[in-house]
Amino acid sequence: MTLTVAAVAANFGRDLEENYAQIADLVAQARALGVRLLALPEAAIGGYLSSLGSHGDTLKNTTRSLPPAIRLDGPELKRVGEIAGDMVVVVGFCELADDGITRYNASAALDSTQIYGSYRKVHQPLGENMSYSAGDHYEAFDTPVGRLGLQICYDKAFPEAARSLALDGAEIIISISAWPAARTATAEDLQQDRWTYRHNLFDMSRALDNQVFWLASNQAGTFGSLRYVANAKVVDPGGNVLATTGLDAGLAIAEIDVAETFRAMRGGMFHLRDRRPDAYSIGVGEPAHA
Template sequence: MTTTVAAVSANFTRDLEQNYELIESLVGEAREKGVKLLALPEAAIGGYLSSLGDHGDTLKNTTRSLPPAIGLDGPEIARVQQIVGDLVVVIGFCELADDGETRYNSAVCLDGAHVYGSYRKVHQPLGENMSYSAGDAYEAFDTPVGRVGLQICYDKAFPEAARSLALDGAEIIVSISAWPAARTATAANLQEDRWTYRFNLFDSARALDNQVFWIASNQAGTFGSLRYVGNAKVVDPGGNVLATTLLDSGMAVAEIDVEGTFASMRKGMFHLRDRRPDVYRTGEGVLVDA
């Protein structure tokens, strides 16, 4: 049985009403195309940081340039649920912890009636740790479209992150991003930029590493000093790109057959089965026993 899935490349800002209107438009388009799982970008509610690195938003205790902090059970998430109805959606936002102070760069998978799972970004690039605290777990969860795992942006550069989700049974990994072009020596054609190349390579590699379906969304356009590279895509467990937006805003839509594809691909070379955790070591020299 096939399921239609989609990944979005679009520009989200600090203007929450703009965000909701764009989400509503994208959800309407997804419904017309028969989509059952829709991946929206990192920071789709409230936008991402306006810059990174030496000129980034460097203080956790200031509201300067920072996205609005939102509770997982707050009215902003509830409004998204009202918009999406029975469509399963992954969306990124700045999460405010129960202590009322700690912020996380987070993602949530939901529909109008359920929150299926959420995730706090673990790996933080270029001073992002000065604006957000880091998460500490990778856990897959069941949804109407299959068992799903979540990642955010820089996480895709770490094979262990995707492998942790695959070992927890994830059939689909949704990787949402606000991935920009290189900060120096940026290519005139962003499709040829070295950071675009890495973004696309990581997506195909992580899908193939773990023989899972990989759905990658991204911001598009510009925000602050950042120029996003789009390239939202759907990748199959062989690392093949089934659909992509390239640099443009839009929606990459593909039909996937999770059960059928796994049965055919994994009956021969099955990477998770053929692992040798008895010989793997972490950077600390401790044997990996997962």
């Protein structure tokens, strides 16, 4: 059975009404093309941080520029669900914990009936920990469009993150991002920028490592001091890019057949089956040359 999926490259800022309007427009475009699973970027509700590193946004040095913190059961996600209808939509946002203080860089997969699963970003780059607390686990979950796993941005640099989702049965991993160009020595052609290269290489590698379908969304344009590289894409379990937006905003759309592709690509060499965990020291101790 085939499934039409799409990953979005678009620019989202602080204005929630503008966010909802853009989400509605993207969902309408996707629905017209038969899309059943749509991946919006990291921080599609309320935008991402305006800067990173030593001058990054924090609760101590700013209030105006921080993304709005929302609850999983709040009206913001409910509104996105209403827009989604029967389409499964993955959306990024700043989650407010039950204590009313702790913030997480988060994502959720939902439609108009329910939230199927949510995720709090585990790996934090360039001082992001000044603004968000870190999540602590990965878990796949079932939806009407298959078993999904969620990641956010820098997570894709860590093979263990995608592997843990694949071992939990994820058929499609959705990696949402606010992935910028390099902060220094930025390439004139952003498609040749070293951070663009890494973004794309990680997407293809993690799909191939685990022989899963991979949807990578990303912010586009600029926000604060960050210049995003877009390059939303759909990657198959062989690491082949089926569709991409390149540097443009828009939808990367592909028709996939999970069962048939898994049968063909996992029929011989099946990476998850052929692992030798008894020979690995992965996850134990510190790097040899920290």
